[in-house]
Amino acid sequence: MWTFVIRSVLQRLVLLVVISILAHSVVHLAPGEPSQVDPSNPRLKPEDIARIREAFRLDEPIHLQYAYWIHDLFTGELKSFRDDQPVLPKIWRRFLNSLPLFVCATLIVWTLAFPTGIAAAVRRGRAFDRGSTFLAYAMISTPGFFLAYVLILWVVDTFNVPVIGMRTFGMDAGSPVNYWMDRLWHLVIPSAISALGGIAVLSRYVRSQMLEVVGQDYVRTARAKGVAEDAVIYRHALRNALLPFVTMFGFLIPGLIGGSVIFETIFAWPGLGRLGYDAILGRDFPVILTLNFIAAVLTLAGTLVSDVLYAVVDPRIRYD
Amino acid sequence: MSAAPGHVVAEPAGGPLRASESPLQQAWRMLRRDRLAMAGLAVLALLAVAAGAGKVLTEWYVVFDPAAVRLPEKLRAPLSVADAERVAPEDLPALGIYLLGTDELGRDVFARMLQGSFVSLSIGFVAVGISVAIGILIGGLSGYYGNVKLGFITVDTLLMRFTDVMLSFPTFFLILTVVALLPPSIYNIMIVIGVTSWMGTARLVRGEFLSLREQDFVVAAQALGLPERRIIFRHMVPNAIAPVLVSATIGVASAILTESALSFLGFGVQPPDATWGNILADGRSFIFDAPWLFFVPGAAILVVVLAFNLLGEGLREALNPKLRSR
Numbered sequence: 333m334w335t336f337v338i339r340s341v342l343q344r345l346v347l348l349v350v351i352s353i354l355a356h357s358v359v360h361l362a363p364g365e366p367s368q369v370d371p372s373n374p375r376l377k378p379e380d381i382a383r384i385r386e387a388f389r390l391d392e393p394i395h396l397q398y399a400y401w402i403h404d405l406f407t408g409e410l411k412s413f414r415d416d417q418p419v420l421p422k423i424w425r426r427f428l429n430s431l432p433l434f435v436c437a438t439l440i441v442w443t444l445a446f447p448t449g450i451a452a453a454v455r456r457g458r459a460f461d462r463g464s465t466f467l468a469y470a471m472i473s474t475p476g477f478f479l480a481y482v483l484i485l486w487v488v489d490t491f492n493v494p495v496i497g498m499r500t501f502g503m504d505a506g507s508p509v510n511y512w513m514d515r516l517w518h519l520v521i522p523s524a525i526s527a528l529g530g531i532a533v534l535s536r537y538v539r540s541q542m543l544e545v546v547g548q549d550y551v552r553t554a555r556a557k558g559v560a561e562d563a564v565i566y567r568h569a570l571r572n573a574l575l576p577f578v579t580m581f582g583f584l585i586p587g588l589i590g591g592s593v594i595f596e597t598i599f600a601w602p603g604l605g606r607l608g609y610d611a612i613l614g615r616d617f618p619v620i621l622t623l624n625f626i627a628a629v630l631t632l633a634g635t636l637v638s639d640v641l642y643a644v645v646d647p648r649i650r651y652d
Numbered sequence: 653m654s655a656a657p658g659h660v661v662a663e664p665a666g667g668p669l670r671a672s673e674s675p676l677q678q679a680w681r682m683l684r685r686d687r688l689a690m691a692g693l694a695v696l697a698l699l700a701v702a703a704g705a706g707k708v709l710t711e712w713y714v715v716f717d718p719a720a721v722r723l724p725e726k727l728r729a730p731l732s733v734a735d736a737e738r739v740a741p742e743d744l745p746a747l748g749i750y751l752l753g754t755d756e757l758g759r760d761v762f763a764r765m766l767q768g769s770f771v772s773l774s775i776g777f778v779a780v781g782i783s784v785a786i787g788i789l790i791g792g793l794s795g796y797y798g799n800v801k802l803g804f805i806t807v808d809t810l811l812m813r814f815t816d817v818m819l820s821f822p823t824f825f826l827i828l829t830v831v832a833l834l835p836p837s838i839y840n841i842m843i844v845i846g847v848t849s850w851m852g853t854a855r856l857v858r859g860e861f862l863s864l865r866e867q868d869f870v871v872a873a874q875a876l877g878l879p880e881r882r883i884i885f886r887h888m889v890p891n892a893i894a895p896v897l898v899s900a901t902i903g904v905a906s907a908i909l910t911e912s913a914l915s916f917l918g919f920g921v922q923p924p925d926a927t928w929g930n931i932l933a934d935g936r937s938f939i940f941d942a943p944w945l946f947f948v949p950g951a952a953i954l955v956v957v958l959a960f961n962l963l964g965e966g967l968r969e970a971l972n973p974k975l976r977s978r
Contacts, residue, residue: 362833473957475912478950631820
């Protein structure tokens with residue numbers, strides 16, 4: 333087991349180096365530079381551009397730029413091109429904003445997707461199954477922002493609550509109760525709306541996984557010896573159907589960065605996705621690269637955790 | 653997929669097998685019983701007609717002009733009759749009616765949707781074509797030549813680690829980065845979506861190839877001394893194509909969604925080219941004044957993507973050999 337863990341960690345470190353080199357090359361070799369963000373600005377003279385390129389070390393050979401980036405990243409001296417702020421604290425602040433949204437949405441997805449998927453599998457072919465299948469496909473097939481806009485209109489009309497941003501301006505002057513209720517409303521509605529797609533996808537997985545397990549011999553045996561249907565479903569079948577979902581924990585984390593751009597834009601939520609989007613618009617290479625690097629670290633760590641967890645929960649799997 | 657070799661259905665799992673039926677006919681028989689998938693197929697057939705008509709009627713013989721700007725007639729509701737006094741005769745819409753209304757510049761939404769149907773569909777198909785081609789190439793190489801050593805590393809290890817690298821990028825963020833850095837063009841969007849979405853296909857094809865390589869008909873073909881090219885493309889690829897076809901169908905759907913998400917962020921296909929995605933993205937500013945600008949493209953994307961997804965699921969069931977002879 334430990335040799336497996338050590339070997340995977342080493343393999344992933346190599347992968348990480350390759351990923352960072354690749355990302356660095358893509359960003360630096362693609363046309364478009366920080367000095368060209370505003371080419372129509374008449375006050376930007378050639379000597380200014382030369383000064384900018386000099387300051388950002390854009391004239392160095394690309395492998396040296398890579399070395400500078402890695403060096404600055406690990407010594408914590410990496411500065412954003414746009415406002416000269418250190419990159420890591422900047423990302424950390426945005427991460428703290430994204431985290432509640434992500435946790436809340438994930439909780440909603442997992443608590444709703446499992447009952448739906450199990451119920452659909454148990455009632456295979458009946459009205460509930462067909463209805464939930466169709467609804468799930470409809471949700472997967474709708475452009476995320478289209479669904480979000482329609483739901484925002486409905487929520488605002490029906491409940492008369494604010495949904496955009498993290499808080500209502502000026503609310504901190506009110507009582508703490510009002511303040512926190514306001515924060516909560518601002519959190520719950522974006523989470524619920526961004527959770528819809530996840531619920532649709534995950535409940536499909538749960539359903540097919542349950543159907544697979546329900547057809548197994550040991551479930552038939554349990555039924556044959558007269559175990560109550562609820563116990564068959566929840567004790568014999570569900571436990572085995574859950575195994576693959578342990579591995580999904582690992583794939584959740586990267587969604588923090590990649591999956592949130594659209595919803596953070598819709599809800600004007602100052603999180604990681606927005607940070608990345610603004611960095612891309614402003615050609616802020618250090619922020620783009622560091623975000624990408626962190627996402628890769630999270631993905632690789634996630635797959636490692638899921639591999640290990642899989643061996644922990646499933647006694648049939650042994651890594652030597 | 654054409655005329656898949658008969659040896660795929662060596663032993664159907666019980667049930668009578670009609671001797672004269674090819675695997676393709678069986679799959680079709682299965683698919684026909686799936687009402688949702690058939691509905692999807694019908695929608696897609698309609699869409700193909702619309703896309704063809706869109707190309708012909710908005711570019712070659714301009715019956716519906718998507719680019720005609722009629723400022724006096726902006727934000728007219730669907731089915732409203734054009735006012736012949738305020739619009740130049742050559743700018744009048746066909747039949748004199750704005751079937752789906754007009755947008756903020758007085759352009760005919762129906763004409764733009766028609767033009768967009770071709771563009772959106774071709775983005776989906778070209779992107780998936782690229783991703784399937786790369787996926788089959790990488791998956792096939794690593795499945796068939798996996799044991800070949802290149803120095804200290806096998807081909808399989810090399811290619812699969814590369815696949816892992818690509819999987820470790822946050823895909824949408826990567827697409828966004830590249831699209832934002834490259835000059836905006838419809839071809840860049842197709843290529844970027846294709847190049848960042850082949851990993852699933854590569855893994856599928858590799859898995860299929862690994863199991864096919866051991867099977868008797870491939871061993872026999874090798875023993876007969878057939879050229880490797882023929883073994884791979886004539887004997888192995890047709891047998892590995894079924895899961896690829898399923899994931900490609902669903903891939904077209906997600907490429908259309910990705911394009912609309914890019915449009916929403918302002919990185920999509922740039923005007924004057926219309927796609928459903930950018931009509932929808934532009935329409936969101938007029939959601940109260942001109943809801944048709946938002947709901948028409950939204951509903952169109954929903955229906956078409958749903959059709960692709962349902963057809964893909966139907967194909968998955970129909971092409972699954974375990975379920976086939978039921």
